[in-house]
Amino acid sequence: MFNLLNSGFIYVCGRDRLFRPIIVMRVHVLNEIELTPEVDEVIAAIFLNLKFVQHYMLRDGIVENLIQINDASGISLMNIPIKLMKGVLGFLANV
Secondary structure (H helix, E strand, O other): OHHHHHHOOEEEEEEOOOOOEEEEEEOOHHHHOOOOOOHHHHHHHHHHHHHHHHHHOOOOOOOOOOEEEEEOOOOOHHHOOHHHHHHHHHHHHHO
């Protein structure tokens, strides 16, 4: 999980003009890592970033939004790890 975080796979970019937190997930980094991460490692890295945003950037008791950008530049459709992304997006849909 820490290898994913250090590689820049997912990070908090800041806030937009409406002060919503922005999380960027770069898909092409998954192909550049030497050892292909498991679905659980990717979900743990995403969960850690979401907890960071919840703790430091959102206020309790107020409904707030956040923006997630899935950056797929630099990767073709044939190189996307389908099984890995299917597990990750299934997790994000249920959060």
